[in-house]
Amino acid sequence: MTAPAIDALMRDWEMVVGLEVHVQLKTRTKAFCACSTEYGAPPNTNVCPVCLALPGALPTLNAHAVELATRAALALGCTVHANSVFARKNYFYPDLPKGYQISQFDQPLATDGRVEIGRREDGSPINVGVTRVHMEEDAGKSVHDRYAGATAIDLNRAGVPLIEIVSEPDMRSAREAGAYLRVLKQILEYMAVSDVSMEEGSLRVDANVSARRRGQTRLGTKTEVKNMNSFSGVERALEMEFIRQVGVLEQGGRIDQQTMLWDGAAGQVRPSRTKEGSHDYRYFPEPDLPPLLLEQGWIDRTLHELPELPAARRARFASEYALGDYDIDVLTADPVIADYYESVTRAHGDSKAAANWVMGEVLAQLRAGDGDLATFRVRPHDLAELLNLVRDGVVSHTAAKQIFARMVATGDPPAQIAEREGLVKVDDDAQLSRWLDEVVAEMPTEAERFRNGERKLQGVLIGAVMKKSKGRADPRRLNQLLAERLGR
Amino acid sequence: MSGPAHGAGALREHTHRGALAASDTVASALERADEVNAGRDGLNIFVSLDEKHLRRHAEACSGFMAHAEPAPLLGVPVAIKDNIASLHHPTTCGSRILAGYRSPYEATVVRRLRAAGAIPFGKTNMDEFAMGSSTEHSAYGPTRNPVAPDRVPGGSSGGSAAAVAAGIVPVALGSETGGSVRQPAAFCGIVGVKPTYGRVSRFGLVAFASSLDQVGVFGATVDDAARTLGVIAGRDPLDSTSADLPVPDYHRATDGAIRGLVIGRPKEYFPESLDPRVRQRCDAALEKLRELGAEIRDVSLPHTELAIPVYYIVAPAEASSNLARFDGVRYGLRMEGDGLRGMYEATRSRGFGPEVTRRIMIGTYVLSAGYYDAYYRKAQQVRTLITGDFARVFASGVDVLFTPTTPTTAFPIGAISDPYEMYLSDIFTATANLAGVPAMSQPIGRVDGLPVGGQFIAPHFGEESMFTFAYALERALGDEARS
Numbered sequence: 001m002t003a004p005a006i007d008a009l010m011r012d013w014e015m016v017v018g019l020e021v022h023v024q025l026k027t028r029t030k031a032f033c034a035c036s037t038e039y040g041a042p043p044n045t046n047v048c049p050v051c052l053a054l055p056g057a058l059p060t061l062n063a064h065a066v067e068l069a070t071r072a073a074l075a076l077g078c079t080v081h082a083n084s085v086f087a088r089k090n091y092f093y094p095d096l097p098k099g100y101q102i103s104q105f106d107q108p109l110a111t112d113g114r115v116e117i118g119r120r121e122d123g124s125p126i127n128v129g130v131t132r133v134h135m136e137e138d139a140g141k142s143v144h145d146r147y148a149g150a151t152a153i154d155l156n157r158a159g160v161p162l163i164e165i166v167s168e169p170d171m172r173s174a175r176e177a178g179a180y181l182r183v184l185k186q187i188l189e190y191m192a193v194s195d196v197s198m199e200e201g202s203l204r205v206d207a208n209v210s211a212r213r214r215g216q217t218r219l220g221t222k223t224e225v226k227n228m229n230s231f232s233g234v235e236r237a238l239e240m241e242f243i244r245q246v247g248v249l250e251q252g253g254r255i256d257q258q259t260m261l262w263d264g265a266a267g268q269v270r271p272s273r274t275k276e277g278s279h280d281y282r283y284f285p286e287p288d289l290p291p292l293l294l295e296q297g298w299i300d301r302t303l304h305e306l307p308e309l310p311a312a313r314r315a316r317f318a319s320e321y322a323l324g325d326y327d328i329d330v331l332t333a334d335p336v337i338a339d340y341y342e343s344v345t346r347a348h349g350d351s352k353a354a355a356n357w358v359m360g361e362v363l364a365q366l367r368a369g370d371g372d373l374a375t376f377r378v379r380p381h382d383l384a385e386l387l388n389l390v391r392d393g394v395v396s397h398t399a400a401k402q403i404f405a406r407m408v409a410t411g412d413p414p415a416q417i418a419e420r421e422g423l424v425k426v427d428d429d430a431q432l433s434r435w436l437d438e439v440v441a442e443m444p445t446e447a448e449r450f451r452n453g454e455r456k457l458q459g460v461l462i463g464a465v466m467k468k469s470k471g472r473a474d475p476r477r478l479n480q481l482l483a484e485r486l487g488r
Numbered sequence: 489m490s491g492p493a494h495g496a497g498a499l500r501e502h503t504h505r506g507a508l509a510a511s512d513t514v515a516s517a518l519e520r521a522d523e524v525n526a527g528r529d530g531l532n533i534f535v536s537l538d539e540k541h542l543r544r545h546a547e548a549c550s551g552f553m554a555h556a557e558p559a560p561l562l563g564v565p566v567a568i569k570d571n572i573a574s575l576h577h578p579t580t581c582g583s584r585i586l587a588g589y590r591s592p593y594e595a596t597v598v599r600r601l602r603a604a605g606a607i608p609f610g611k612t613n614m615d616e617f618a619m620g621s622s623t624e625h626s627a628y629g630p631t632r633n634p635v636a637p638d639r640v641p642g643g644s645s646g647g648s649a650a651a652v653a654a655g656i657v658p659v660a661l662g663s664e665t666g667g668s669v670r671q672p673a674a675f676c677g678i679v680g681v682k683p684t685y686g687r688v689s690r691f692g693l694v695a696f697a698s699s700l701d702q703v704g705v706f707g708a709t710v711d712d713a714a715r716t717l718g719v720i721a722g723r724d725p726l727d728s729t730s731a732d733l734p735v736p737d738y739h740r741a742t743d744g745a746i747r748g749l750v751i752g753r754p755k756e757y758f759p760e761s762l763d764p765r766v767r768q769r770c771d772a773a774l775e776k777l778r779e780l781g782a783e784i785r786d787v788s789l790p791h792t793e794l795a796i797p798v799y800y801i802v803a804p805a806e807a808s809s810n811l812a813r814f815d816g817v818r819y820g821l822r823m824e825g826d827g828l829r830g831m832y833e834a835t836r837s838r839g840f841g842p843e844v845t846r847r848i849m850i851g852t853y854v855l856s857a858g859y860y861d862a863y864y865r866k867a868q869q870v871r872t873l874i875t876g877d878f879a880r881v882f883a884s885g886v887d888v889l890f891t892p893t894t895p896t897t898a899f900p901i902g903a904i905s906d907p908y909e910m911y912l913s914d915i916f917t918a919t920a921n922l923a924g925v926p927a928m929s930q931p932i933g934r935v936d937g938l939p940v941g942g943q944f945i946a947p948h949f950g951e952e953s954m955f956t957f958a959y960a961l962e963r964a965l966g967d968e969a970r971s
Contacts, residue, residue: 049591049592054591054592054593055573055579055586055589055695055813055814056579056595056690056692056693056695058690058695058726058727058729059728060727060728088809090808090855092812092815092832094817094828097817097818098812098813099809100809100812153817280856280857282855282856283855284805284809284855288695288729290728290729
């Protein structure tokens, strides 16, 4: 079905979406043992008696995981509870070694948060409620396609700390769901609590979706849609499931509460084989772990010391650096870029020039390379130094771009490169005149036509001098000299 | 039946002085183990006993000899219940599902024993996964009572109790969930201690019911038990439920006096139906304690009768979850079946015995949606009331409680087939597990040649004063305790 067809459906029907997002916390060790959380290690190498669930092994809680979970919950506007309780969620599956997952149930870490995902045309905020944030452990991985007729189990991931972020059913379109996910991802990146990569599985999304006729206030029967591996996949899956539900309802049918699986290749949702409701997880408080008690003072301090949130940073970039909306969006999308930009600006002083360079040269280089600022060889103070050289007229803008390319390759300071490569701007009239004479001699026709009033040839002549000077000629002085010599 | 040649304290002294080699101690213990296992009435105490390893290990003990101060359990062989993870011997929990399973790591308690110079001596028989009160429910056959081989040794730590009672070792480790150390200690006529919940690390104790489980110790004497508890007690960072409290020097507590202290006699533990001869032994013991200057005070713990129903909801509930890991995927028995579900069903049906299966089913039921509130939540509420009973009575100035350990003496093997009747043999012991308070049983005489156990129950982390009472009573009774 095409987009206009969905728009037509949505005139009569309303989509209601709530999302459950699992996020792996960026800890060095697992939630309940000292095993490494490293991604991509050989199968079953990051394991120990605890995460293998050997007889007699007991969990011990990773304090860093609690810290990251608390930071995330506070950033989502939640109330973090001084007293929360771990619970066992019991079910049998080969990649769940204990036969239960340690999670939280009726006393979660945090509740009652809110995320602003955008603004309506009248400027009012669109908010999505966060029902709860709770801590739990990840399961291992079942690999079904590696050995014919057998399933292989990799328990490296078993016990990696997660938070589950459950939203209220506050989203009314696939686009809003996508916006929520992007805002959520950005907030978690800003809090430095997770890698939030759907591709690597450090962020996973299950969607609850239902349809109702516009004007109705009661929620329709929902289905749970799983198996999406990108934000756009979530949006497409929600649209397809919504279309399916409306089709059923318009024919007078009933929606079964069930789990649907998104098939991204086919662009379809289909019912999962496991029936919803057949699971009884038999939750009960985890007797191996005492209740999680947090001092209110510690919670308050964590809130106080939270890294700046994306919205606050955007506002500050507008007021402090006088940047436009587009620049702000680009520069604050990733907190690491934003930090980089701020360092350059502070060292250089001209926020606009810094913005142009970071958004232009730096991002282009990152896109061309591995995209990781952490290994990017041009450090902020070196870029600021380069911008200072341009501002002070020591190097030309053209030369600056060459210097930057050398900085990317070598990591050397810009002044050193300029000196070494002879890229310091030449504003010495004698040298400029010599170059100009040579060009006039080499291009007599163009020189003559320029003298006769073809102003557009100025660029050709200046360009030739610039080339001859390897970008070092000061274009402003050169223009003056050209006008003096050939002008009328 | 003779007791061990030496208690733990004497063994330590002799070994340290060089009067006794650890290898000789091990050799004579092995000899004794063989002796009592021989013939049609062999006691069947050990599930595994690796002679070669033990002899080698005994040699290694000489490393401790150089210390000026002898290690606290130097040269003392300690039998280990088969649900405590140890290296060098399998850890089967008396179950077919773990037949031959060897733990790649060691329980904290075993590590502490070795660090104290002790010799972990074989793995003892038990009711499967510690579920039972007779050591008849083991995949490796029943253990017999050394005092009367036609009788059960009690359970679930029956093998450990029998190892001490048969004079093979002076001390042994057991585990308690509802009386599994105290009841067999009573049946076999030895001392058995269940420490405060959190006093001893559970890391490496294969879980039955995590909120009730606690490693316990058996000793031929109060001093043996006190010394051993002192070695294994204390905070373990690997067990989040272990308490971060200093460990007193328990075996010195045996010197204390009880004059002027108050012993509570809870009427609920002396019901009309109690065997009058058991009652008489208890009253005689109380009389001795009174003669030593203690005040005996009648008290009431009104929620006692609810302990068994509560216990048989909480313990199976936790067990149903704890035993889920025995699924045939990573270790232990695996039976082929139709698909994943078929493999699970075949493995667990074949691997677990009937009592374990029954408790898993009860536990699964009481945790199910729609039943949780009526059973598990209600049971936890009643558990709070039971804990409150103890708190109130101890707050009223009572230092320790004294009761019979069990309503009867050891029953004949095969005599009890009704599970509920079997459950009732824990009626006086399960309360302490539910409340988390320490308790111990010691011999206070015999009826028809069978040992009767008397039980002290103390406030949380009150082991020290509990040992003071127990030692005073042991001294006062003298030979009467075993006649």
